Amino acid sequence: MTPAAANRPRLFEPARDGLTALGVGALMLLSAISEGIGAVLLVPLLGALGTPAGGRIERFFAALGVPIRLEVLLMLFVALVAARALVVQARTLAAFRFEARLVDGLRQRAWRALIGAEWRALLSMRRAGTVSLLGARLDQVGDHVNQLLQAASGAATLAGLGLAALAISPRLAGGLALSGAAVLLGYHAMRRRAGELGQRFGEAHAGVHGQLDESLGALRLIKGLGREDRAIDGLADQVGAMRRAQRRWLIDAGKGQFALQAGGAALLALLVWLALARWHLGMVQVLPMVAIAARALPLLGALQQNLLGAAHSRPALDAALDLIARAEAAREGGDDEAVAPVLNRTLRLESVSVRFAGASHPSLERVDLEIPARGIVAVIGPSGAGKSTLADLLGGLIEPDAGKVTVDGAALEGAVRRAWRQRVAYVQQEPVLFAASLRENLLWASPEASEERLHAALRDASAGFALDLPQGLDTPIGDGGRALSGGERQRLMLARALLRDPALLVLDEATSALDAASEAQVAQAIAALRGRMTVVVIGHRGALLALADQAIELDAGRIVPTKEA
Structure with a gap:
């Protein structure tokens, strides 16, 4: 049984x-x-x-x-x-x-x-x-x-x-x-x-x-x-x-x-x-x-x-x-409250392997990686290379089958891993927005955020357009944000992520579906975050990769030797 x-x-x-x-x-x-x-x-x-x-x-x-x-x-x-x-x-x-x-x-x-x-x-x-x-x-x-x-x-x-x-x-x-x-x-x-x-x-x-x-x-x-x-x-x-x-x-x-x-x-x-x-x-x-x-x-x-x-x-x-x-x-283990680790030095993967049930090969295999705090790191590689799995590990969504992930030496396990997720913000390729107002979508990240914080997050994300709308932050955006353009949706997603004041910001193919002008606006917002938080950019190409201090290439779950950007 x-x-x-x-x-x-x-x-x-x-x-x-x-x-x-x-x-x-x-x-x-x-x-x-x-x-x-x-x-x-x-x-x-x-x-x-x-x-x-x-x-x-x-x-x-x-x-x-x-x-x-x-x-x-x-x-x-x-x-x-x-x-x-x-x-x-x-x-x-x-x-x-x-x-x-x-x-x-x-x-x-x-x-x-x-x-x-x-x-x-x-x-x-x-x-x-x-x-x-x-x-x-x-x-x-x-x-x-x-x-x-x-x-x-x-x-x-x-x-x-x-x-x-x-x-x-x-x-x-x-x-x-x-x-x-x-x-x-x-x-x-x-x-x-x-x-x-x-x-x-x-x-x-x-x-x-x-x-x-x-x-x-x-x-x-x-x-x-x-x-x-x-x-x-x-x-x-x-x-x-x-x-x-x-x-x-x-x-x-x-x-x-x-x-x-x-x-x-x-x-x-x-x-x-x-x-x-x-x-x-x-x-x-x-x-x-x-x-x-x-x-x-x-x-x-x-x-x-x-x-x-x-x-x-x-x-x-x-x-x-x-x-x-x-x-x-399959309930997440560890009922005890824990304090989220502080990322002041490095986010490290030590001989990490991940294999999903039913998969013919591991998504990640014996990966060793060190990401310095408050830098911008790009992760590149073909589809199926393990980039999204790496993002899930860094963000604390999953634990490795072998090896460990640490933040300044603290292992991301159990309650600590769940606490770490409160210090992580995630922006993915397909925007996740609700059929509500701009304000309600933003407040998902920080329900108690003041008007000043909302405005600051929008400015930091190059999403000031939201403040110029006739109804301002109370403008309804439709199902999935259909009332906005693709670039506007992504910048709104970025503003919501920044409201969390994250230690780690993960951008998973966040600009791959945008035109050059929209991508440039998102890249401008990310460049301004250098030194404030650690940013991991996952993608194949584009303006965001050009911002990286370090580029990491994945292929078939393994790291191709790191090169400086």
Whole structure:
């Protein structure tokens, strides 16, 4: 058993959810009792109190001091129906709160687990599948909980009706109970198949999200190549697979409902015939039993549908619990608080090697490197040389498999590595900006930053354009910063990074997609940082590399002998 499987969480935690579950259960029990009492009241309402069943019920009401008169019984019946309606409403609200608490708690736990996981583990997860799971698939977990709650409610109501039937005619009650049990046992294979269909639906749903995620990220390419039809067909194929899985599920569920209704009617007819023709029971017993059976049959059908629905949605719960278990197993170690090391002398890699799971060769192999404080260092090399892995190591996102990374002699491990990340700022090739205002995007780096600090960071990043906009820093920039040009987005990213007052600034291909004029503006901003912080520039070419005090070339995870810039 893997560590993730051994530590797999549970949806229901008795210590946390037990009291709420007891409340829901109590309301279900009250609802079931009211249903049973309502059925029993049918016997005295018929007025035939001389039969064995009627005599038992008559004695019960007499013991309670309730007079057996039509007016009294009708008033009791109306009061009971009203009370049951209130109980059912309270039960529905309590069940909703219980379901929402479980599902929202699971979603928050999954999100916390992902946020707290090691960067390597996050890199191995497919983004579209994870988004699908955290969104619509976790809503299916809510459906799973709802189906189970409805099944429990239906079972409790059936039990109440069964007790009422037992009070009226034990023989007929036994026949109805055996018939219901046989139905539930007969549908065991269908419930297992529902789980398989639920798994297929989940995979198809993730496929739709994956297709949308890829296509939305490639819209420029799709339109540029004139391949809109292919993108449309690709989504249609994925949606078609999802709908086929849904249709198969609906067909199976429909077959089950047909068999239950037709078979239930036949069994009821058989029991009525036996009661009248063979067992010679009176109408005072048979008619209430028919009413009970007529009420129980749709309840039994609903119970079966609830069990099928729970089996169909169970794979979503399993997927969510597995995701949480994997993420929590990959949780970053070291809970203790640590002080971030101060970079005054050198940032050093000592015989560092990194190999990602499933990779055919190491990303970095026995790398020795020394980066002086407050200088500008360029890291160059072809794609796949290990440049981004080196950036992740320097920034404290990952730990090496062998060797160590130190800041002025302090090893970047555990809590120290996490603390070091607070002293690092990172600007990547693809800008990460939120659909909010300029100010809100900047404040992600330093929520308490004053207006003066915001203005200073923008000036240092050659992003003074932001202050000249009609709405200033309150200007909305659209989804992903689409209201800005490419160069403006990168300079805004740089300003946000500078707000952290970092000891280390990492620029990972930050200007590779910019035109010469925009790149020159970013380079001017970086040149002004010389002596204030350590800057690592990762790229292939361009004005930023010309600023470097030292150039480091990587090839196939190894360092080509260093040369002075």
